[in-house]
Amino acid sequence: MSELRFTVDHEWLRVESDGQVTVGVTHFAQDALGDVVFVQLPELGSYSQGDEVAVLESVKAASSIAMPVDGEITAINPELEDNPERVNEAPLGEGWFFRMQLADSSVLDSLMDEAAYDRFLTATADA
Template sequence: MSELRFTEDHEWLRAEADGSVTVGITAFAQNALGDVVFVQLPELQAYDKGAEVATVESVKAASGVYMPLDGEVLESNVKLEDSPEQVNEDPLGEGWFFRFKPADPEALGKLLTQDAYDRLIKAQDDN
């Protein structure tokens, strides 16, 4: 498995061997949400970076999932429609949301590393 990258919106990204990128929400995000009860997945189409492409609803709140880079969504994790709890049980594995083809594959390397994301979380916890 390749190195994960992260966004400030608490999404993780993993580059796949075929050039696609898998996206999910981090353990920090799913812990903050609480028990996930519903997931609305993105349409298979192109999106601009920052566009809200999915929604996660929990017993506490609803939250958006944003397109981390410009690109085209190739696949959504339809298993989440019947088993949204997978987001809580395995956020970095079976709880992934979608895969997309980035318009600029090099842009992935500009996102947060694990260390940078850990510092972001620590800073948020300190506030």
């Protein structure tokens, strides 16, 4: 998981070999949500950091997914439309939400690596 970057909103980002970035939610996020029963995926296009781009509904609650950084969504994971449970089964794999082209790749340096994210989870749990 060392190539992953994480946000405080429990999203992960992975740079692919073609330069695109794949985005999903972490194990922590999917576990907190419970069984995901519906995923509304974003439209392709440009978004700003913080824009609501997807919605997850679970047996516990509905949750919005925010755009983690500025960029253009270039692909969505159509598998989630018919199989939203993939978010629970493989959040770091088949449960990804979308792929994007970053507006500025240097923004990845400001996100947490795995060690920093683990410390963030520990600090949040202790608070």
